[in-house]
Amino acid sequence: MIEGFLLGVIATSSLTAGVFFLKFWRRTRDPLFLAFAVAFLIEGVNRTALLFVANPNEGSPAVYIVRLFAFLLILAAILRKNFAAE
Numbered sequence: 001m002i003e004g005f006l007l008g009v010i011a012t013s014s015l016t017a018g019v020f021f022l023k024f025w026r027r028t029r030d031p032l033f034l035a036f037a038v039a040f041l042i043e044g045v046n047r048t049a050l051l052f053v054a055n056p057n058e059g060s061p062a063v064y065i066v067r068l069f070a071f072l073l074i075l076a077a078i079l080r081k082n083f084a085a086e
Contacts, residue, residue, distance in 0.1 A: 007051055014044035035077030039070040046070075 018040035025033035046066045050056040057063070 011047035014040050032077045032081050039074050042070045
């Protein structure tokens with residue numbers, strides 16, 4: 001019971017952070033903000049999907065693949081920003 005509540009809190013926090021970064025991206029058009037927004041939104045949807053599974057397993061490879069994709073998205077945006085020709 002408490003696991004579902006905490007999972008909902010994490011999902012809500014991730015979605016809120018995604019919208020927060022999306023707001024800054026709309027203002028600045030910086031691709032790094034967009035990458036963070038998309039990564040947090042992906043993570044929020046991932047956590048929300050876990051709420052609807054009968055036996056949620058945080059250790060499932062599918063969950064980690066989604067997280068890996070989100071983190072690689074952020075890493076690619078950071079590398080792009082640092083190595084972009086100025």
